Amino acid sequence: MLKLNYNLSDQLYITRALQIAKNGLGLTRPNPMVGCVIVHNNTIIAEGFTSEYGGNHAEVNAINNVQDKALLKEATIFVTLEPCSHYGKTPPCSDLIIHHQIPNIVIGCVDDNPEVAGKGIKKLLDAGRNVKVGVLEAECKAHHKRFFTFHNKKRPYIILKWAESNDGFIAPKSKNEQKPVWITNTYSRQLVHKWRTEEQAILVGTNTVLHDNPTLNVRDWTGNNPLRVILDKNKALKADCNVFNAKAESLLIYHNNKATQNTKQTWSIHPPNNTMVGDLNAVIDFSQKENQAQQICDTLFKHNINSVIIEGGSKTLQLFIDAGLWDEARVFKGQTIFKEGVKAPKLQGKLINQSSILEDLLYIYKNTN
Numbered sequence: 001m002l003k004l005n006y007n008l009s010d011q012l013y014i015t016r017a018l019q020i021a022k023n024g025l026g027l028t029r030p031n032p033m034v035g036c037v038i039v040h041n042n043t044i045i046a047e048g049f050t051s052e053y054g055g056n057h058a059e060v061n062a063i064n065n066v067q068d069k070a071l072l073k074e075a076t077i078f079v080t081l082e083p084c085s086h087y088g089k090t091p092p093c094s095d096l097i098i099h100h101q102i103p104n105i106v107i108g109c110v111d112d113n114p115e116v117a118g119k120g121i122k123k124l125l126d127a128g129r130n131v132k133v134g135v136l137e138a139e140c141k142a143h144h145k146r147f148f149t150f151h152n153k154k155r156p157y158i159i160l161k162w163a164e165s166n167d168g169f170i171a172p173k174s175k176n177e178q179k180p181v182w183i184t185n186t187y188s189r190q191l192v193h194k195w196r197t198e199e200q201a202i203l204v205g206t207n208t209v210l211h212d213n214p215t216l217n218v219r220d221w222t223g224n225n226p227l228r229v230i231l232d233k234n235k236a237l238k239a240d241c242n243v244f245n246a247k248a249e250s251l252l253i254y255h256n257n258k259a260t261q262n263t264k265q266t267w268s269i270h271p272p273n274n275t276m277v278g279d280l281n282a283v284i285d286f287s288q289k290e291n292q293a294q295q296i297c298d299t300l301f302k303h304n305i306n307s308v309i310i311e312g313g314s315k316t317l318q319l320f321i322d323a324g325l326w327d328e329a330r331v332f333k334g335q336t337i338f339k340e341g342v343k344a345p346k347l348q349g350k351l352i353n354q355s356s357i358l359e360d361l362l363y364i365y366k367n368t369n
């Protein structure tokens, strides 16, 4: 039977499931980071969250953690996302729940992946189980924002990030060395490395590579490197740029005219890992300025990328802002004054958080359109 009335304890256990689900952040991609709690007689008897990509789903881990499996016949299982119904890298979790005769299932939100999309719930209902759907639904959807954006908007969840001087520039007019001019302090920069571990890809424009020679990997935090996505219309970037080194994988996006396609590629692109589909070269039509951002999104979608952090420069960030193709912006404001230089992007969004990291200010915006 499908139930729609929820009580406080349902919310409490889904809150706990959301809390432990966050252990999978940056590890489960492109799978969602699900949390699961199993309760018997008002006591949590086991918990689980999604393992690193290719490993167990949250429900499997939670059920494996139950010591006395006989209790499952009287238990309630709480999950942030509808249990799956399909054979992916692992068998369907809804079958496992049925197999263990768990009578009550409480679900945060329905899975919008077309392979599941209600079929997991149907399986459970057809097996005569009590199913509640939509407990803390908004919170669960927000938690699974990367996964839902990917399936519903057919593009990755997009985070814009930049650091601007106190007078609104992201770089000075000129500089002597091919490396970034740091506006933010080391703690802010460490936070950026943490953010890099949380997203599947990181993207920058050509000028940023030419001027900064960034590496774009994770150094000041522990976690997975994102895939480095580099826009290089004319394949002008040299093989020895740091973004093509062996420290992480790179995807090059270039223009689709004959001249560039025939350009001999002189550097090796690292092989895709098992979360990627397609090869690590992609072609778009850069002459169509008005839909460049959409084409880039389509490319990332085809490569199964659920989230991307765009770290500049201004032109690249503005491209996505003008196309309305962004979800969150994380903007640092430092104390430096440049007087002139590369102007920071112009963005209109809802300010949802403001904090300070020593003297740096951090503003978080949401795209409400």
Ligand SMILES: NC(=O)C1=CN([C@@H]2O[C@H](COP(=O)(O)OP(=O)(O)OC[C@H]3O[C@@H](n4cnc5c(N)ncnc54)[C@H](OP(=O)(O)O)[C@@H]3O)[C@@H](O)[C@H]2O)C=CC1
Pocket (backbone or CB within 6 Å): 161, 162, 163, 164, 169, 170, 171, 180, 181, 183, 204, 205, 206, 207, 208, 209, 211, 212, 231, 232, 233, 234, 235, 236, 237, 311, 312, 313, 314, 315, 316, 317, 342
């Ligand atoms: N403080 C911060 O957070 C950050 C600062 N920066 C700074 O920003 C500056 C770069 O930003 P910005 O100039 O806006 O550029 P981007 O990094 O956004 O690069 C995109 C631009 O590069 C130019 N370009 C040059 N050669 C090519 C090519 N072969 N293919 C495609 N595009 C090409 C294009 O300019 P055009 O359209 O004119 O052809 C294009 O619009 C750097 O000085 C860097 O230090 C960068 C990232 C973050």
Ligand SMILES: Nc1c(N[C@@H]2O[C@H](COP(=O)(O)O)[C@@H](O)[C@H]2O)[nH]c(=O)[nH]c1=O
Pocket (backbone or CB within 6 Å): 162, 163, 180, 181, 182, 183, 184, 188, 189, 192, 204, 208, 212, 213, 214, 215, 216, 217, 311, 312, 332
């Ligand atoms: N200058 C500046 C930033 N610059 C961004 O960081 C990139 C360098 O990455 P990496 O080589 O991996 O350290 C650089 O190309 C640009 O995208 N970021 C910030 O948080 N604060 C700053 O003040």
Ligand SMILES: [Zn+2]
Pocket (backbone or CB within 6 Å): 057, 058, 059, 083, 084, 085, 091, 092, 093, 094
């Ligand atoms: Zn599953």
